[in-house]
Amino acid sequence: MNWQAIRAIYRYEMARTFRTLAQSVLSPVLSTVLYFVVFGSAIGSRIDAVEGISYGAFIVPGLIMLTLLQQSVTVASFGIYFPKFIGTIYELLSAPISFIEIVIGYVGAAATKAVMIALIILATSTLFVDLHIQHPIWMIGFLLLTGISFAMLGFIIGIWARNFEQLQLVPLLVITPMVFLGGAFYSASMLPPFWETVTRFNPVLYLISGFRWSFFGVADVPVGVSLAAVLGFLMACLLFIGWIFRSGWRLRN
Amino acid sequence: MAPVISVQNLGKSYDSGTVALRDVSLDIEQGEILALLGPNGAGKTTLISSICGLVTPSSGRITVGGHDIAIEFRKARALIGLVPQDISIEPFEKVINTVRFSRGLFGKPRNDAYIEKVLRALSLWDKRNAQTRELSGGMKRRVLIAKALSHEPRVLFLDEPTAGVDVTLRRDMWQLVRELRDDGVTIILTTHYIEEAEEMADRIGVIDNGRLLLIERKDALMKQLGRKHLRMQLTAPLDALPGTLAGRGLSLADGGHSLIYDYNTQAERSGITSLIADLAEAGISVRDLDSRQSSLEEVFLRLVEEGQA
Numbered sequence: 001m002n003w004q005a006i007r008a009i010y011r012y013e014m015a016r017t018f019r020t021l022a023q024s025v026l027s028p029v030l031s032t033v034l035y036f037v038v039f040g041s042a043i044g045s046r047i048d049a050v051e052g053i054s055y056g057a058f059i060v061p062g063l064i065m066l067t068l069l070q071q072s073v074t075v076a077s078f079g080i081y082f083p084k085f086i087g088t089i090y091e092l093l094s095a096p097i098s099f100i101e102i103v104i105g106y107v108g109a110a111a112t113k114a115v116m117i118a119l120i121i122l123a124t125s126t127l128f129v130d131l132h133i134q135h136p137i138w139m140i141g142f143l144l145l146t147g148i149s150f151a152m153l154g155f156i157i158g159i160w161a162r163n164f165e166q167l168q169l170v171p172l173l174v175i176t177p178m179v180f181l182g183g184a185f186y187s188a189s190m191l192p193p194f195w196e197t198v199t200r201f202n203p204v205l206y207l208i209s210g211f212r213w214s215f216f217g218v219a220d221v222p223v224g225v226s227l228a229a230v231l232g233f234l235m236a237c238l239l240f241i242g243w244i245f246r247s248g249w250r251l252r253n
Numbered sequence: 254m255a256p257v258i259s260v261q262n263l264g265k266s267y268d269s270g271t272v273a274l275r276d277v278s279l280d281i282e283q284g285e286i287l288a289l290l291g292p293n294g295a296g297k298t299t300l301i302s303s304i305c306g307l308v309t310p311s312s313g314r315i316t317v318g319g320h321d322i323a324i325e326f327r328k329a330r331a332l333i334g335l336v337p338q339d340i341s342i343e344p345f346e347k348v349i350n351t352v353r354f355s356r357g358l359f360g361k362p363r364n365d366a367y368i369e370k371v372l373r374a375l376s377l378w379d380k381r382n383a384q385t386r387e388l389s390g391g392m393k394r395r396v397l398i399a400k401a402l403s404h405e406p407r408v409l410f411l412d413e414p415t416a417g418v419d420v421t422l423r424r425d426m427w428q429l430v431r432e433l434r435d436d437g438v439t440i441i442l443t444t445h446y447i448e449e450a451e452e453m454a455d456r457i458g459v460i461d462n463g464r465l466l467l468i469e470r471k472d473a474l475m476k477q478l479g480r481k482h483l484r485m486q487l488t489a490p491l492d493a494l495p496g497t498l499a500g501r502g503l504s505l506a507d508g509g510h511s512l513i514y515d516y517n518t519q520a521e522r523s524g525i526t527s528l529i530a531d532l533a534e535a536g537i538s539v540r541d542l543d544s545r546q547s548s549l550e551e552v553f554l555r556l557v558e559e560g561q562a
């Protein structure tokens with residue numbers, strides 16, 4: 001293992017993050033504030049408490065997850081797509097490193113940034129609602145695991161993408177609907193039985209459910225199942241990335 | 254001594270179906286400067302990319318420093334510095350940071366004194382805190398060289414290092430390459446400037462259409478393939494070659510004022526003595542003689558033409 005290389009990649013990517021930090025933080029924070037104003041105050045005041053939690057507080061974990069997923073996918077996909085696009089990927093491919101170093105460096109940096117922004121949103125939301133986090137360790141654990149696994153998904157997308165449209169397609173077309181349909185703003189038990197069954201096939205439901213449990217102790221699915229779902233997703237991404245580098249898919253040639 | 258790079262029966266076909274390399278074998282010795290010549294699309298970059306790990310070979314075996322690049326790729330690649338043909342460089346990062354990044358990527362601990370030395374040698378020290386997008390094309394190329402040298406490689410690949418580089422800078426680069434060679438670094442460069450190969454290289458390889466047509470010491474190559482070109486100015490112009498001189502490879506030029514004779518300096522007999530006798534017999538008198546050794550450029554063009562024939 002080439003630790004120097006991992007450090008070099010991680011620091012290089014974090015330098016990019018800090019060069020553009022204001023922009024990267026501003027937009028998610030702004031949209032979160034808007035969500036609170038619209039859903040939390042305007043509409044939420046007319047909605048009863050969900051499972052004993054005020055609606056404003058209930059949507060906080062979902063909002064954080066929405067940003068976390070979007071950020072980790074976007075940052076990681078862009079992070080590896082950019083060197084491909086401008087040609088500097090040659091350096092990664094000719095360096096004495098394997099995919100492990102590249103993945104740890106890029107995914108680590110993207111997950112770091114996404115978790116940082118998620119925590120900023122958490123801090124912002126305390127300005128709007130009273131929050132008491134019941135299981136802080138689990139909360140951090142879910143943040144990290146989710147950030148890392150979706151940064152891996154982003155990494156795969158960045159390698160797969162041949163142009164900027166494809167790069168933006170997945171976050172827009174897949175992530176956002178999955179989060180909205182994954183119970184970010186409601187509890188799956190509020191749905192009619194048929195739709196409740198359908199949402200069980202949405203992997204994001206398990207993430208949001210587990211994450212919400214770490215806040216309030218209530219969940220759509222048992223927290224163990226949520227944890228298993230995140231770990232399973234992580235493994236699947238890891239295996240796919242391993243295959244990419246062994247085969248040189250969309251990288252060498 | 255064992256060669257620092259050994260390429261055996263290397264073949265590469267791209268997914269598009271293009272066959273870029275066909276059964277290429279060559280050994281590169283420690284500390285030599287090897288120039289690869291060949292027309293556009295010959296396969297030079299593909300050969301370099303295969304050795305450096307950017308392209309997966311379709312067949313064959315490559316070792317660098319005795320390490321198979323497919324198996325012991327970490328050990329093999331750690332020895333190599335690559336300056337690619339296209340200038341690709343992170344635009345928003347400072348010069349010194351991209352160079353440090355390259356060093357880290359190759360697993361070397363930070364060494365500011367060494368980085369400073371490299372940047373100074375490439376006249377980039379004053380620009381160390383500039384973002385790379387603020388640099389001129391020639392400076393960017395030097396940044397790429399600095400990145401390739403940042404991890405103290407034993408083998409340096411320069412893919413058309415002097416394309417688009419002004420004359421003074423080109424001289425400086427040649428100087429730098431020689432200094433590196435004197436430090437024991439092996440250098441493989443590609444170029445379209447034959448004078449560059451003639452000036453710099455210890456050995457020259459000619460590639461065309463994916464085949465290595467020849468690889469030879471430069472001086473031996475010049476001698477072996479060098480032809481002489483003898484021009485005889487005649488006292489009186491000729492309308493046509495006399496029949497007695499036909500079939501000797503002579504031709505008329507300058508509207509009959511000159512006779513041209515091409516011959517191989519390596520041949521057993523040049524045929525000049527008998528030619529002069531024949532000329533005298535035909536009553537042709539020669540006013541002046543002028544002979545010239547063909548340049549590497551002509552050698553190169555002839556090889557490529559023969560390769561295509």
Ligand SMILES: Nc1ncnc2c1ncn2[C@@H]1O[C@H](COP(=O)(O)OP(=O)(O)OP(=O)(O)O)[C@@H](O)[C@H]1O
Nearest residue numbers: 253267269271273292293294295296297298299300
């Ligand atoms: N990524 C690629 N995919 C498909 N074909 C390629 C690729 N790269 C190169 N080729 C083809 O392989 C052949 C050799 O190309 P290569 O770049 O090795 O030539 P070269 O000798 O470096 O030429 P030049 O002097 O123009 O740089 C060409 O026919 C080229 O079109």
Ligand SMILES: [Mg+2]
Nearest residue numbers: 297298338412
């Ligand atoms: Mg080339």
